[in-house]
Amino acid sequence: MANNPNLEALLQLNELDSKAAKLAAQKDLLPVALRRIETLLAQQRQTIEEKRGKVKELRAHTHTRELDLRAAEQEVEKLTLQLNTARTNKEYTAFQHEIAAKKADASRVEDELLAMMAEAEDLEADARELERAIAQLERQHADEARGVAKDIAKLDAQIEGLRQARQAAADSVERPLLEEYERIAAKKGASALAAVVAESCQGCFMQLPPELCHTLRGGRKIVKCPSCSRLLYMP
Numbered sequence: 001m002a003n004n005p006n007l008e009a010l011l012q013l014n015e016l017d018s019k020a021a022k023l024a025a026q027k028d029l030l031p032v033a034l035r036r037i038e039t040l041l042a043q044q045r046q047t048i049e050e051k052r053g054k055v056k057e058l059r060a061h062t063h064t065r066e067l068d069l070r071a072a073e074q075e076v077e078k079l080t081l082q083l084n085t086a087r088t089n090k091e092y093t094a095f096q097h098e099i100a101a102k103k104a105d106a107s108r109v110e111d112e113l114l115a116m117m118a119e120a121e122d123l124e125a126d127a128r129e130l131e132r133a134i135a136q137l138e139r140q141h142a143d144e145a146r147g148v149a150k151d152i153a154k155l156d157a158q159i160e161g162l163r164q165a166r167q168a169a170a171d172s173v174e175r176p177l178l179e180e181y182e183r184i185a186a187k188k189g190a191s192a193l194a195a196v197v198a199e200s201c202q203g204c205f206m207q208l209p210p211e212l213c214h215t216l217r218g219g220r221k222i223v224k225c226p227s228c229s230r231l232l233y234m235p
Contacts, residue, residue, distance in 0.1 A: 004219055009173045010233075011233065014192060020166070030151050030152055033148075034144055044134050044137070048127050051130070065109055069113060072105050079099045193231045195232075203230040
């Protein structure tokens with residue numbers, strides 16, 4: 001069936017819009033890998049900052065406990081000197097018990113110190129490993145960004161070519177019809193037109209009235225689907 005010139009121009013316009021929409025969708029997907037890397041980088045940077053913060057806390061706590069250990073050791077030294085001056089067995093035994101208690105305290109503090117230092121060393125090792133992973137991710141991000149920029153430039157060039165072709169096609173459509181098409185396209189996207197197959201609109205798949213299908217077959221008038229408002233045509 002021969003279509004009228006307006007419909008032919010609309011079909012061309014719709015085809016160009018569909019191609020441009022597909023290219024735009026491809027363009028939108030290109031930075032997805034970049035965003036995944038950026039998210040991972042942000043997570044790892046946060047993790048490394050948390051580990052460094054924990055190391056700082058451990059270092060401060062270690063310093064405090066080192067002072068406690070030194071004080072306990074000095075107390076043991078002091079009590080040991082006093083032990084030698086004990087005049088009775090009772091005093092001697094009391095000093096021995098006190099020295100043993102202080103040594104036990106010092107031993108607990110020393111064990112705690114060793115555990116904190118080991119934890120700090122492990123955290124620092126983790127931080128160094130994360131630094132290497134971050135550096136690798138940053139290189140990967142830079143490579144990916146260059147590839148994405150190149151692909152986007154190619155797509156932009158294609159989209160610009162379609163835009164120019166679209167302008168030429170739009171100039172061939174009567175102004176009121178073009179405005180109607182634009183209104184529908186604003187809501188439906190690149191599917192502003194719908195084919196009619198077996199007397200059904202392929203945009204919403206609703207059965208069309210026989211008289212409307214008869215009008216379409218004549219090819220003299222452009223009509224809209226009463227259900228989805230798309231402009232209809234018969235292939």
